[in-house]
Amino acid sequence: MLARLRRVPFAAQVLLALVLGVVLGLVAREMGPVGPEEPNWLTSTLQTIGTTFVTLLKALVPPLIVTAVIVSIANLKQVSNAARLAGQTLLWFGITALIAVAIGIGLGLLTEPGRNSSVDAASQAAPEKTGGWFDFLTGIVPGNVLGLQSSAEGALSFNVLQLIVISAAIGIAALKVGEAAEPFLGFVRSALAIVQKVLWWVILLAPLGTVGLIGNAVASYGWESLGSLGVFAGAVYVGLALVLFVVYPVLLRLHGLSPLRYFAGAWPAIQLAFVSRSSIGTLPVTERVTEQNLGVPRSYASFAVPLGATTKMDGCAAIYPALAAIFVAQFFGVDLAVTDYLLIALVSVIGSAATAGTTGAVVMLTLTLSTLGLPLAGVGLLLAVDPILDMGRTAVNVAGQALVPTIVAKREGILDIERYRSTSTIEPLARVEERGGVDTDLRRPEPATV
Numbered sequence: 001m002l003a004r005l006r007r008v009p010f011a012a013q014v015l016l017a018l019v020l021g022v023v024l025g026l027v028a029r030e031m032g033p034v035g036p037e038e039p040n041w042l043t044s045t046l047q048t049i050g051t052t053f054v055t056l057l058k059a060l061v062p063p064l065i066v067t068a069v070i071v072s073i074a075n076l077k078q079v080s081n082a083a084r085l086a087g088q089t090l091l092w093f094g095i096t097a098l099i100a101v102a103i104g105i106g107l108g109l110l111t112e113p114g115r116n117s118s119v120d121a122a123s124q125a126a127p128e129k130t131g132g133w134f135d136f137l138t139g140i141v142p143g144n145v146l147g148l149q150s151s152a153e154g155a156l157s158f159n160v161l162q163l164i165v166i167s168a169a170i171g172i173a174a175l176k177v178g179e180a181a182e183p184f185l186g187f188v189r190s191a192l193a194i195v196q197k198v199l200w201w202v203i204l205l206a207p208l209g210t211v212g213l214i215g216n217a218v219a220s221y222g223w224e225s226l227g228s229l230g231v232f233a234g235a236v237y238v239g240l241a242l243v244l245f246v247v248y249p250v251l252l253r254l255h256g257l258s259p260l261r262y263f264a265g266a267w268p269a270i271q272l273a274f275v276s277r278s279s280i281g282t283l284p285v286t287e288r289v290t291e292q293n294l295g296v297p298r299s300y301a302s303f304a305v306p307l308g309a310t311t312k313m314d315g316c317a318a319i320y321p322a323l324a325a326i327f328v329a330q331f332f333g334v335d336l337a338v339t340d341y342l343l344i345a346l347v348s349v350i351g352s353a354a355t356a357g358t359t360g361a362v363v364m365l366t367l368t369l370s371t372l373g374l375p376l377a378g379v380g381l382l383l384a385v386d387p388i389l390d391m392g393r394t395a396v397n398v399a400g401q402a403l404v405p406t407i408v409a410k411r412e413g414i415l416d417i418e419r420y421r422s423t424s425t426i427e428p429l430a431r432v433e434e435r436g437g438v439d440t441d442l443r444r445p446e447p448a449t450v
Helices: 002-006 010-031 041-078 082-111 135-140 160-203 206-221 230-254 259-276 279-292 298-311 315-331 338-354 361-372 376-382 386-411 417-422 427-434
Strands: 148-150 156-158
Touching: 010 041, 010 206, 010 259, 041 160, 041 206, 041 259, 041 279, 041 298, 082 230, 082 298, 082 315, 082 338, 082 386, 160 279, 160 298, 206 259, 206 386, 230 259, 230 315, 230 386, 259 279, 259 386, 259 417, 279 298, 279 386, 298 386, 315 338, 315 361, 315 376, 315 386, 338 361, 361 376, 361 386
Parallel strands: none
Antiparallel strands: 148 156
């Protein structure tokens, strides 16, 4: 039975799991809750399965980032243009974000979501946490060597951007130490190979995780809440579709790359992002498909993809806050001037970096509203449909996180064109995993032309 299942393409397994998740979610929703605060057994089961899968992925993010960044810096001994690659990455982060926010503003002016909604004004409420411009400075400076931080409830979590900073510092120090650091680098390379192996074991559970994640989303939220905010929700998804299926393909075409090949290679990460609603949880898959399917060198992808997971959010930090700010302004009868729209664009392009320590659509929205002087209580008006919108936002975020490294690698002449053109689905990666791992010979340096 298992052998027969493994012959089914991985992408088809996830697609079937998506359909099964929707069906089970609808069944769970029809069953109704057991009590006022207690979901039924099916909803609880779906929630547990989905949460467990995302937790497993998140658990692998810290060791993956630390080992991959250190190893890639060790390979930078033969690299002469690492600074140029970093500059190009940030530039294209900004360019794509600017295009996305322009689409968001245009759709907001065209659809007027704040004037075409029936949302109850009583639902407005100030958010529990807000974004600020000093969050970037406080978020990038490591509080401890593990990049750990605690929430108000006392729960521990890790800060991805801090992990990158810590790992980069260790990698640079290892380069400076020289020969004496070789045993340490050998250990880190072995650790990376082991982490990658465990990662693929978890990824093989993606179909099961998809059933739980999408099933719980349908059972918990349904689609009834879209009624009062239908125009706003529709505008958000139209904007996301324009960026994902129009802007990104145009940029790929302009760089001589096939959009179909890009979507075939990046789709495993995009679909996982849609159901999991977590860029960080999807990060191991995003990094792997960027390297293995899209042909981006590991020494570059291990920097660009984790950095993008915290600062590259065309869905959460560009389209959504632009449309939401216009919605709030229209709902409260505040007229926005041209300078206000320019401020929206500015905040959207650089604001995601300013909230690097506490990234999220709500935090980014509060930063935009506070910059424009709009009431933060307007955030509460949109929370009813936020989980539904978050699926599309996260999918676009992850698509952009894989797109920019691919474009930059092509512009710099370091993209493996043959690998990019031969990609189809993640299935070849599953077969590589069966052979004992993916590219475990990490001592092989990247080409000197990087």
